[in-house]
Amino acid sequence: MKVSIIGGATGSGKTTLILKLAKHLNFRGEKIGVIVQETGEVDYDERTLSELGIKTREVNSVCIPCSLDTDIRSNLLTIQEEFDPDTVFIETEETVLPHKLKADLERMELADVELLPSVVLVDSLEFETEDDQLTEYTRKQTSGAEIVCVGKVWMDADEHSNAVRNLIEKLNPEAKIVEYPENDDESFPAKLLG
Ligand SMILES: Nc1nc2c(ncn2[C@@H]2O[C@H](COP(=O)(O)OP(=O)(O)OP(=O)(O)O)[C@@H](O)[C@H]2O)c(=O)[nH]1
Numbered sequence: 001m002k003v004s005i006i007g008g009a010t011g012s013g014k015t016t017l018i019l020k021l022a023k024h025l026n027f028r029g030e031k032i033g034v035i036v037q038e039t040g041e042v043d044y045d046e047r048t049l050s051e052l053g054i055k056t057r058e059v060n061s062v063c064i065p066c067s068l069d070t071d072i073r074s075n076l077l078t079i080q081e082e083f084d085p086d087t088v089f090i091e092t093e094e095t096v097l098p099h100k101l102k103a104d105l106e107r108m109e110l111a112d113v114e115l116l117p118s119v120v121l122v123d124s125l126e127f128e129t130e131d132d133q134l135t136e137y138t139r140k141q142t143s144g145a146e147i148v149c150v151g152k153v154w155m156d157a158d159e160h161s162n163a164v165r166n167l168i169e170k171l172n173p174e175a176k177i178v179e180y181p182e183n184d185d186e187s188f189p190a191k192l193l194g
């Protein structure tokens with residue numbers, strides 16, 4: 001079972017991205033699971049999910065890192081046992097560091113689990129262009145991500161989106177930076193999922 005952890009700020013487009021990737025994998029015959037950390041309403045429409053064969057399990061405790069990790073672990077195990085998906089997406093709450101969650105899950109050495117590169121989704125329109133304007137968790141998330149996926153670039157002014165990209169490169173020279181395309185692009189999912 002492959003596990004893809006996708007984080008980023010509230011409203012950055014995580015659910016939209018996960019549904020897009022899920023549709024792509026489902027079309028290729030994969031069974032998909034989604035675990036979402038939500039404090040409020042779960043944003044996945046039941047009908048879309050059931051059409052894709054997706055099962056969600058809400059995770060409530062978002063503030064305490066250790067209980068959060070335990071919840072994710074038990075949710076992963078349950079989803080694996082009950083549903084046995086090929087790929088599970090974890091949509092993390094905005095203050096969570098996806099690379100840290102991945103490292104925690106790696107340490108748990110879960111059987112038959114392959115952790116995919118951690119993704120942080122950035123909304124180009126909303127992202128700051130100066131380091132000192134970033135919130136602490138945005139800075140840490142972006143600096144630690146294996147992949148930074150930049151969305152809504154086509155809606156942004158070139159000058160701003162270039163400054164955003166420069167700041168991401170400065171914060172995390174190691175990261176793979178992937179632009180989220182406006183229209184469906186067959187080569188896009190592989191850039192995040194391998
Ligand atoms: N046009 C366009 N709108 C997008 C895209 N991605 C996200 N949006 C819009 O941005 C808003 C937030 O998207 P979500 O996918 O719910 O974002 P999220 O990060 O899951 O939000 P939370 O779960 O509330 O943190 C929605 O109104 C989406 O329709 C995109 O690629 N194109």
Ligand SMILES: [Mg+2]
Nearest residue numbers: 014015043091
């Ligand atoms: Mg969401």
